[in-house]
Amino acid sequence: MKYAYFPGCSLHSTAKEFDxxxxxxxxxxxxxxxEIPDWNCCGATSAHSLNRDLSIALPLRNLAKAEEMGLxxxxxxxxxxxxxxxxDGIAKDHPEMLTEIAEKSGINYRGTIxxxxxxxxxxLLGEEAIKSHVKRELSELKVACYYGCLLLRPPDIxxxxxxxxxxxxDNLVTAxxxxxxxxxxxxxxxxxxxxxxxxxxxxxxxxxxxxxxxRAGANCVAAACPLCQGNLDLRQxxxxxxxxERFGLPVFYFTQLMGLAFGLPESExxxxxxxxxxxxxxxxSGSR
Amino acid sequence: xxxxxxxxxxxxxxxxSFKDEIKKLSGQSVMECYQCGECTAGCPVAYAAxxxxxQVTRLVQLGQENEALNSSMIWLCVGCETCTTRxxxxxxxxxxxxxxxETAVKRGIKPKEPAIRTxxxxxxxxxxxxxxxxxxxxIGEFKLRSLNLFSDIFLAVKMFLKGKLALMPRFIKGRxxxxxxxxxxRKA
Numbered sequence: 001m002k003y004a005y006f007p008g009c010s011l012h013s014t015a016k017e018f019d020x021x022x023x024x025x026x027x028x029x030x031x032x033x034x035e036i037p038d039w040n041c042c043g044a045t046s047a048h049s050l051n052r053d054l055s056i057a058l059p060l061r062n063l064a065k066a067e068e069m070g071l072x073x074x075x076x077x078x079x080x081x082x083x084x085x086x087x088d089g090i091a092k093d094h095p096e097m098l099t100e101i102a103e104k105s106g107i108n109y110r111g112t113i114x115x116x117x118x119x120x121x122x123x124l125l126g127e128e129a130i131k132s133h134v135k136r137e138l139s140e141l142k143v144a145c146y147y148g149c150l151l152l153r154p155p156d157i158x159x160x161x162x163x164x165x166x167x168x169x170d171n172l173v174t175a176x177x178x179x180x181x182x183x184x185x186x187x188x189x190x191x192x193x194x195x196x197x198x199x200x201x202x203x204x205x206x207x208x209x210x211x212x213x214x215r216a217g218a219n220c221v222a223a224a225c226p227l228c229q230g231n232l233d234l235r236q237x238x239x240x241x242x243x244x245e246r247f248g249l250p251v252f253y254f255t256q257l258m259g260l261a262f263g264l265p266e267s268e269x270x271x272x273x274x275x276x277x278x279x280x281x282x283x284x285s286g287s288r
Numbered sequence: 289x290x291x292x293x294x295x296x297x298x299x300x301x302x303x304x305s306f307k308d309e310i311k312k313l314s315g316q317s318v319m320e321c322y323q324c325g326e327c328t329a330g331c332p333v334a335y336a337a338x339x340x341x342x343q344v345t346r347l348v349q350l351g352q353e354n355e356a357l358n359s360s361m362i363w364l365c366v367g368c369e370t371c372t373t374r375x376x377x378x379x380x381x382x383x384x385x386x387x388x389x390e391t392a393v394k395r396g397i398k399p400k401e402p403a404i405r406t407x408x409x410x411x412x413x414x415x416x417x418x419x420x421x422x423x424x425x426x427i428g429e430f431k432l433r434s435l436n437l438f439s440d441i442f443l444a445v446k447m448f449l450k451g452k453l454a455l456m457p458r459f460i461k462g463r464x465x466x467x468x469x470x471x472x473x474r475k476a
Contacts, residue, residue: 038460049367
């Protein structure tokens with residue numbers, strides 16, 4: 001299976017390990033990724049917060065390029081996926097709006113391709129295909145599968161899994177031999193783009209998520225979004241100080257866990273790039 | 289004597305111009321809302337806001353432009369789409385919040401949460417310059433503009449050491465196309 005690949009800005013900077021591990025895992029699974037040439041930022045939360053038409057036009061440029069390639073798009077970042085899928089939805093369901101934006105922006109997208117998240121593309125392969133690649137079962141890992149917001153909501157746009165109690169990531173980590181803990185905060189919001197502009201809100205929301213994961217018995221978190229991973233990992237130490245609680249929960253991208261289970265070299269997975277070290281959990285689990 | 293209710297203090301406009309404006313921009317009819325409060329119950333940021341999401345909707349229903357556009361809720365809304373997902377009346381409230389923010393900016397209303405607006409503007413400026421976000425210059429501009437220079441400085445250093453922040457921006461080739469796309473914003 002071949003897809004047009006949209007890494008997005010985060011996967012070239014703060015979330016480079018998501019990019020590395022996504023590419024490595026896709027290579028193993030026979031998912032071919034061709035990066036969209038000269039792609040631009042999807043506009044993220046900021047574009048739709050300030051200007052609707054801009055928030056549609058920015059992803060449309062990337063979609064038009066993928067359309068030229070004749071390939072469906074994979075976007076690992078949940079926010080990019082959501083923005084591109086929303087723009088694609090407008091193109092397909094509101095042709096009058098598409099025409100208006102095409103006139104203003106000079107971007108011509110016909111809506112002949114689809115957008116899919118990396119998690120969905122991997123889920124589509126089926127559990128057996130995943131299991132057949134597992135070389136080291138992650139049997140000591142108790143994973144809080146954290147889907148966040150934009151992979152699943154709004155369901156009319158994302159059209160993937162259950163927006164209130166999703167299972168795809170839980171099934172995936174179970175196929176890797178790990179335990180997916182049962183917990184109620186799978187789709188709670190981490191505060192995302194407020195990370196710099198309203199830090200105390202992000203601290204409260206991420207505290208609640210980490211605290212619930214810990215109470216549910218998790219020894220690590222699996223994330224599917226660079227904003228979620230960033231907030232839970234980068235700010236974990238300061239949340240521990242602010243709330244006087246100790247979490248020590250490494251926050252993996254799900255592709256990193258797949259890479260570990262597939263026996264891929266750690267240099268391809270960027271495990272050292274996180275703030276909360278995964279060494280203790282992985283040493284105890286025998287995953288390395 | 290009966291207590292004066294909030295409604296006694298409100299002047300309900302006779303035309304629907306504000307409601308219609310929000311409907312045109314958001315594609316949503318707030319009149320569908322029957323005030324069940326499901327949006328508020330699930331909103332992760334409502335606790336920090338000056339009014340609840342269903343109250344913002346009510347203000348739009350009643351044409352209370354100033355109150356709605358001056359609320360901190362419209363800026364705190366982070367677009368998590370929980371309200372949109374759960375609304376029994378299928379009002380996509382996250383889109384209404386987008387439309388209210390955009391309208392507030394158009395009207396030149398000073399936001400109750402200025403740092404949040406400054407962040408979004410700084411982010412878009414970075415995209416406009418290079419086609420992609422360059423974190424270090426974007427964060428620098430944000431901190432200068434929001435006069436919040438020293439928070440997170442140790443975190444930023446740690447992130448840099450982990451290779452999470454690129455020193456130099458990577459401009460894309462199609463910057464001309466990006467400039468043209470951004471004319472949409474300038475015209476607004």
